[in-house]
Amino acid sequence: MRWWPRSIRWQMIFGLALLEVLSVGLFALLLVNLQQRDIHRRAEHRLAHQADSVVEQAEEALRKQSPDWIALSAHMMSQAPSVSRVRVTDPAGNTLYESSDDQRARSLDAAELAQIPLVRNSTKARVITVDKDRWESVKPIYSGANLYGYAWIESDRHWDTEELDGVLRGTGIFALIWIGASALLVLLITRGISLPLALLHKGTRELASSPESSGSFPLPITTSNEIGDLIAAFNRMVAAVDEQRSGLRDTLSLLDSMLAYAPVGFAFYDRHARTVRVNQIFADLTGIPISRQLGRTPEELFPTEVAGQFHEALQKVFITEEPVSDLEFHGVTVPGPWTWLVSAYPVSTSPSQVRWAGVIIRDVSERVRSEEALRKTEKLAATGRLAASIAHEINNPLEGLTNLLYLLRTFSGLSGPALDYVHMAEHQTRRIAEIAQKTLRFYRQSTLPVRARVGELVDSILDLYKTRMHTLNIALESEMDPEATLFCYEGEIRQVLANLVGNAIDATASGGRLIVRARRSRCWTNGEAEGVRLTVADTGSGMSPDVRSRIFEAFFTTKEAIGTGLGLWVSQEIIEKHRGLVSVRSRAAGNGGPSGTVFHLFLPDDETLASRQRSAG
The missing domain is CATH 1.10.287 (Helix Hairpins)
Incomplete structure (x- = not known):
């Protein structure tokens, strides 16, 4: 709850104030209820007594045959501070005397007229509630045995509620004084609690932020209660931790010096294949900072194939409790392909349990x-x-x-x-x-990159093969973006297109379709780099998965005597030189469904290509 204070001091003050407000409110509610009952009861007695007084004076005036005295008696009664109005009516309810000057109040209302049959033969005054703001008493006036009329006395409610208002004011003043005194008392009491707790909190934060610093310890003990005992226990704990840390630092210093200056990469993993510790050589080999490796599994850090080999080697060590030596791991990163020679061995903390698996890595990429x-x-x-x-x-x-x-x-x-x-x-x-x-000149390099229209590059290659495609009955489907341009080595891109188109024609020698497309696009791996996507597809014989996995190897060819095995190898180097990407999909004939091959190329439109090549050279 955002409105609730966070400190103990203000929580106690706020909670106590809330409790007292509720208590005083409940007390005031009960007191008001009792006062209202008492006021109502006393008002009933007073109105009955006042009605009896007016009736007695009226009957005395009638006995003395002086009816004018009735008006005088009613007027005198209306001067009482508790009386709002005095009326004398005839038996039918018609007003004979009215103490109020309000002419609209000369006649009785329906509620008052309904009381006349009820009090006609009564010898006592009847107190009625006309509405929630009007209390009234009525009593018949007799002249001998004859009914002369009725005396009506209406109470002044403001006078009745003055006492209740005074009680409420007194209760409110008492509540304010009580709450203020209680808050002051709690403030003084909690000061002896909150200050030691704040000191303990400060020491905890200093210990967490700088475990090696002990300048603020031991903490001063300012109270002799349970909080003081807690601070003393905390000081003993800090001293014990500092002593253990000192011995641990010595051990770790020896281990760190051994790991740091070893000429190979070291890493340690627990039974869940989580990284426990690595040295800087290992971090340099993987290209991942040490802080990002700790607590993570190989699947979270390395490519899928390498992570699978790592995990398999670790599990073998934990299961067999025997070392595994000279495993070759291969991978490709931005600098190029790499090869690691990996050995794993068990690390036991007790004779019956292998707790960790150690891994030693030697980079043999340069040799390979x-x-x-x-x-x-x-x-x-x-x-x-x-x-x-x-x-x-x-x-x-x-x-x-x-x-x-x-x-x-x-x-x-x-x-x-x-x-x-x-x-x-x-x-x-x-x-x-x-x-x-x-x-x-199968690997010809232009002197400088230029901005070229991709459509013109593709058309210049297709023109070279038009006669051959016509002879082989190959239908060409070309779709070019006329506005697409690319900053590239123009001759090298022509060489890549010539290799792809020539291979597609060779694969479609018995007739079919050749589809060539070029359009502006974004990189399919991150969606940020802008460039050109080239597609060369054919409906030819296709490739098996084994052949597809080797098409970019130098000197690998399926054309037997007429193939050199250098076209796609050179093409891949040109694509990598332009920081591009290539993907291949193929289905061999005879596997069901249509056969054919699709090459997708993405070449980024990078105008820093020339400067990057000079810095790389």
Whole structure:
């Protein structure tokens, strides 16, 4: 409850004040009820006595045959402070005398007229309540045996309630004095409680905020009651904790120095695979700060595949209570692929229980990358030598053929269709020379990135393959955003598109559809980076899951003698160079349903590409 105070002092004051207000209110309610009953009872006696007095004086005046004295008697009675009005009426209720000057009150109302039959033969005054604000007494006036009329006496309610108002005022003054005195008393009493508690609270907060600091302890004991005993116990607890912490610091210092300066990564896990402790080398290897690792499981920190291997190794240690050595973990992060050599061993706190599992990690990524680079270098060197040899062997006869065609066109005197054939032959020989040069430049890099229209890039590639698609009866479906532009290395993006379109045509050699789309989009992983999404899809033979998992490996190909296995590998490097993403979906023929392959590329529109490449270089 927001309105309820938080401190003990004000809670007691507020609670006591609330209790006293309720108590005084209840007392005032009972007192008012009793006073009202007493006032009503005394008013009834007074009105009856006043009616008897007026009737006696009226009957005496009638006996002395002086009816004018009746008016005088009524007038005298109306001067009493408790009387509001005096009336004398005839037996029918018609007013004979009225003490009030209000002409509208000359006749009786219906409630008063209803009382006449009830008091006609009564010898006592009858007190009636006309409404909640009018008390009235009535008594018949007889002249001998004859009914002369009725005397009506109405009480002044203001006079009746003055006493009740005085009681209420006295009760209110008493309540204020009582509540103020009680609040002052509680304020003085709670001071001896709240001050020691505030001191204890302050010490607790200092201990929680700076456990190593003991300058404020022991806390002073200012009272000799139970709170003083509590402060003394707290001081003893702080002293015991400080002593234990001192011994623990020495042990942890030895352990920290060993873990900090070890050349490998260390980590410790409990039986729920939660991280208990790691060293800085381990944090550097994982790229996750130590503070974020403590208390978390491998599933919360690492990619799914790596986390599964970690969890499996930990469970094996806890179940078998035997170490597990030389496990290879592989993964890919922003800097590149990595390889860890992992060993796990049990850590026991008692002979019968393995409490933790220790993990030692050695990063062998550089060694693996060096070995892989050596293998790729040897293959690329062999490929380069082979390509150079092929180009050289092609260029020698091609040069002779070009010269012969030139001589034939210039000196043979050919004309008409024969000369046209010579021109066509020269054009084809130039195409052969261009293809030979492109074979040697399969990884061509532009000097600087430029802003290019994506539609024009795609169309330039599709134009190269139009004749081949027409020959193979492949239907082209092209959908381009004419306004889409991209800041990129234009020649490299052409190379990626050429590889994807060429592979799609090869897979759809028996006829089918080729779908190419390009549009503005956002990155599908975080939704923040803007760029261009390229889609190249075909209805060809598709790929099996095993083939799909290896298509970006260097020298892996399914085209046997005609494939080099470098197209998609180079394409992936170009996409990574542009900080792009690629996803592949494929269904092989014969698995039911339509077959085909879909490549989705996202290339961010990043104008810092050139500066980033220079800093990376």
